[in-house]
Amino acid sequence: MSGRPLVGAPSVMPRFADDVWNLGVAGFAGNRYPSEFLIDFKSLRLSVRREAAREFLFWRLNTRPVRGPLPSISTVASEWWNLRCFFRFLDTEHGGLRLDAVTQPVLDAYLAHCRGEGLLTSGLRQRLQVLPRLHLAAPALTTDALIVSPWNGRPLTRVIGTDPRRERENTTPRIPPKVIGPLVQAALFYVRTVAEDIINARVELAELETAVEDIHGLSIHRLERYLDGLAHEGRGVPAVDEFGRQARLAGSPAYTYVMRKSGAGPAVAGGLYDKRIDQALERLGPEPGGMDTPITPHPQTGLPWRARFSPAAVPYEERLLRTACYILVAYLSGMRDSEVKELRDGCHYTERSADGVVVRHKVRSRLVKGGRGVAENWVVIEPVAEAIAVLERLPHREALFCRPVSRDRYSTVTANRMNENLNAFRAHCTHIGFPVPDVDGEPWNLTTRQFRRTVAWHIAHRPYGTVAGMIQYKHLSVAMFEGYAGTSASGFRAEVAAEEALARLADVVERYEDFKAGVRSSSPGGARTDNEFGRVQEELQDFPGRVVDERRLHAMLKTSARTLHVGTLNDCYYQPETALCRTAGGPDQPMLNNCRPDRCGNSTITTRHRPGWEAARGDTERALAFVGLSDLQRTALRQHLHDINKVIEGVDHANN
Incomplete structure (x- = not known):
């Protein structure tokens, strides 16, 4: 594994002839199971398969591609799984066919076999990627090698039948705002309000576990002293935890806790001990949980945010707290x-x-x-710093x-x-x-x-x-x-930039749809934008009764999307040579503080911006009603109000 930093001692690095390779020595994925980095060649039944797999994986670990770095350890471990799937297909469907005898029809049959497994497009591509790499590694495989070039070198995106442009889009779903809002609020509540209680409960539980090791024999006097102390504090007997487990029967977890907490014994004793606990339950009543750690009031209600901790609740709440920190x-x-x-x-x-x-x-x-x-x-x-401190x-x-x-x-x-924990926290x-x-x-x-x-x-x-x-x-x-x-x-x-590009394209498509519906711009740059939209509509013949190719429409509007900057009072299709906001030697992007939306040749104002101008008009009229204005201030405000009214009249005129 040349050229790779190691997380383990070099002495444990796998050797080529080993039956099992532990690639975890060079694995940096803390979110993966250690078993995912184990390569067990004995799992392949035929010796020719084991040797071919050993040579291929050695080639992948140590051969740098023409472009890019060495493949990650996680990638190589995944390829081992995909290689085993292909070998299993050859063994079960083609009688143990050697790699050097594989033909294109066999590969086509494997593609159909993988489709039959119901794999998603991304999973199907990952499953098949090992095949062209097997072919590239052929010169390094002395035992058995894939001679035929899979699908004559065609990209897998074409073989599978997907659009490569669409495949580049991030398909991970976004968490809806109505979900992420309360989720983050709950996580903040756990980190800022609840964490101290859980940590204190863990300390109490650890002290109890240590004390139990020093308990020898039984003591009814310690039990009675503990129960009398509960009565003095106005508390009940630990009997029911938040998981709904009753303690009315001897031998329950709560009875064991009472014996250990009191120091009366390490476990349930029965006889007189159970009788004393039963009598205390009848006299004092049950107390959920039973641990001593105080519970902080909930900011929303002023009441404790939960019942007292039980020993079983501490690791459960720790898991929720750890998940809140992760969020x-x-x-x-x-x-x-x-x-x-x-x-x-x-x-x-x-x-x-x-x-x-x-x-x-x-x-x-x-x-x-x-x-x-x-x-x-x-x-x-x-x-984030608070979560790490917790x-x-x-x-x-x-x-x-x-x-x-x-x-x-x-x-x-x-x-x-962690996915399980996240949904449990939700x-x-x-x-x-x-x-x-x-x-x-x-x-x-x-x-x-x-x-x-x-x-x-x-x-x-x-x-x-x-x-x-x-x-x-x-x-x-x-x-x-x-x-x-x-x-x-x-x-x-880069991910944010990609999202911004998609957002701008969506905005341009919305404005194009407005244009088709008859909405026109009244600002200096409006004619240029309307002409551009008109050209796109004419070229696509995008008129009522016709269905246009959405991908082609988006491709034609992408140029506008790259320069669009959406605003409340106007949209800016930025071009440096006509921008009033740009100063000599300034940045090659709009300077929002210097924007003149009613005068700039890059500005477009439509009916969607009218509410913003109406709000500005209302603010100006209220400012004019102020008694203490100087003549100069009043003159400037009147001129500003005149300009605003002119913009609103222009919008109305352009769309009537």
């Missing part, structure tokens, strides 16, 4: 799932700006895309999301497990006062990949929107683009 970090930083899972102790730090005024929150992690495992920094906002106080080892599954064993929260939001509404009658299915896509979409489409509380997307974009998350290596800026 804040993933959504408010723009980091990938694999990069979030690489966060470790001490990853958060702060820096002041050059003038010493602004404090920037930063986190260190690893850029995992492509399997490089390169250490990088991200600029984040305060809620994660550092939760039980973990190495990575912050490496959670304990027993006293001495830890496990990384993989992507699939369902739990209702119980803590932040209900997440259904979408189309069904609960929204959350996945780890949706957060980065969603925040990129909102920054591009709703830059001045608010996600929860005082968190604004504009503030998010400034922080993300200032730091590493906005650079080309991370790819987040």
Whole structure:
């Protein structure tokens, strides 16, 4: 595995002749199961298959493509699975046919076989990608090699029958605003209000587990002293936890807890002990949970946000808290799932700006895309820093999301497990006062990949929107683009740019549809825009009764989309040579503070902008009614009101 940084000792690096390769020694995907990096050649029945697979994977690990870096360890591990699928097809459907005897009809049959499995387009392409790579590796395969060039070298996108342009679009669904809003609010509630209670409950539970180890024998006096203490404090006997388990019968979890908490014994004793607990239950009544950790009041109700903790509730609430931290970090930083899972102790730090005024929150992690495992920094906002501080106080080892599954064993929260946690947290939001509404009658299915896509979409489409509380997307974009998350290596800026391009194209299509419906622009640049839309309509023959090719329409409007800047008072189809806002040597983009929408040749004003001008007219009229204005101020306001009325009259005239 030349040219790859290692995460393990070189001594454990697999050797070529080994029956099992553990590629995890060079794997940087903290969101993957360790077993996904195991290559077990013994799983192939025929020796010729094992040797061919060994040579192919060695070639993939050590041969740099003509363009681009070495494939990631995750990619090679996935290719092992796809290679096994192809070998299994040859063994079961073609009697163990060797690679050097495979013909194009056999490959066509394999394509039909994969289609029959119901794979999505992306999955089908990934399944077949191993075939052209097998052919490229043929000179390096001495045992058996694929001689025929699959589909004569045609791109798989054409073989499968998909549009390559459409395949480049991000198909990850965006989380709807009505879902992401309460979800982030609930996550903030857990991190800022609930976290301290859960951490304190964990400390109490750890102290109890330590104390149990020192309990020897039984003591009725300790039990009675504990029960008398509950009565003195006005509390009940631990009997029912939030999972609905009753403790009226001896041997229940609550009875065991009472014995351990009181120091009367390590487990249920029966006889006199059960009788004393039963008598206390009748006298004091039950208390859900039973642990001593105080519960913070809910800001919305002033009541405790939950009943007292039980031992079973502590790891359950820890799981919800860890998930809440994940939501804040993933959504408010723009980091990938694999990069979030690489966060470790001490990853958060702060820096002041050059003038010493602004404090920037930063986190260190690893850029995992492509399997490089390169250490990088991200600029984040305060809620992300708060979530990381909470994660550092939760039980973990190495990575912050490496959670304990027993006293001495830890496990990384993989992507699939985190998806389960996310949906469990979404369902739990209702119980803590932040209900997440259904979408189309069904609960929204959350996945780890949706957060980065969603925040990129909102920054591009709703830059001045608010996600929860005082968190604004504009503030998010400034922080993300200032730091590493906005650079080309991370790819987040590119994702936002792609979303912005799609948003501008959608806006241009809307304005084209307005044009077809008879809406015309009244501003200096309106005639140019109307002429352009008219040319597109004429070329496509896009008239009532005809159906036009949507892809061709979008292709013709893309030029306008690249220069469109949508505004409240006008739309700017920016061209530097006619822009009134641009100064000599200034940036090659609109300067919004200098915009003259009623005079600039780039400006178009239609009926969709009329409400903005009417609001401006109302503001000006109210300003004129102020008694203390000077003559100069009153003259300027009257001229401004005259200009506004002129624009509104022009819009009405153009569309009547």
